[in-house]
Amino acid sequence: MIKIIGIDPGLSATGVGIVRGKGSRIEGYSFGSINTSKNNSLPHRLDHIYSKLLQILKNENPDFMVVEDVFSLQKYPKSGITLGQVSGVVLLAGHRAGASSVEVPVREAKQVLTGNGNASKKQLEESVRRRLKHTTPIRPFHASDALGLALIGFYRYHDIAANSS
Numbered sequence: 001m002i003k004i005i006g007i008d009p010g011l012s013a014t015g016v017g018i019v020r021g022k023g024s025r026i027e028g029y030s031f032g033s034i035n036t037s038k039n040n041s042l043p044h045r046l047d048h049i050y051s052k053l054l055q056i057l058k059n060e061n062p063d064f065m066v067v068e069d070v071f072s073l074q075k076y077p078k079s080g081i082t083l084g085q086v087s088g089v090v091l092l093a094g095h096r097a098g099a100s101s102v103e104v105p106v107r108e109a110k111q112v113l114t115g116n117g118n119a120s121k122k123q124l125e126e127s128v129r130r131r132l133k134h135t136t137p138i139r140p141f142h143a144s145d146a147l148g149l150a151l152i153g154f155y156r157y158h159d160i161a162a163n164s165s
Contacts, residue, residue: 003060003062004064004066004151006146007149009083011085015145017029031147113152121141132147
């Protein structure tokens, strides 16, 4: 049995999705998010994400971690910098927990899961839901994005693990 964790970094909400299975068969999954308050300082929020994620990683002991790669919108360059800070603590938590990891660009994730690199969050969520045979909407979208990343890791696990060594 392999266990893959997907992480969708975000300062307000970092999505977490876990997929477990054998071969190409998914036998279980879970999802959620690590939320922070805008009323707290940036260092406090980053520490909260790091601490909670490290705890999850130690409890779950995944075989592999897939993280959404940092991107920046030209219109909002500061958000790209903040996203980079969150991604840094996510990658650090993975390293400290002993999890091998890879970053996947959001367009690639959308292409793999929906067949369209420009798919909306709703389209991505629906694709993830169908693949998992989950009957109700997966919310927040950060959690469905993270589950999508975990699915990509699950589908590619053996190839990714061989290339990351």
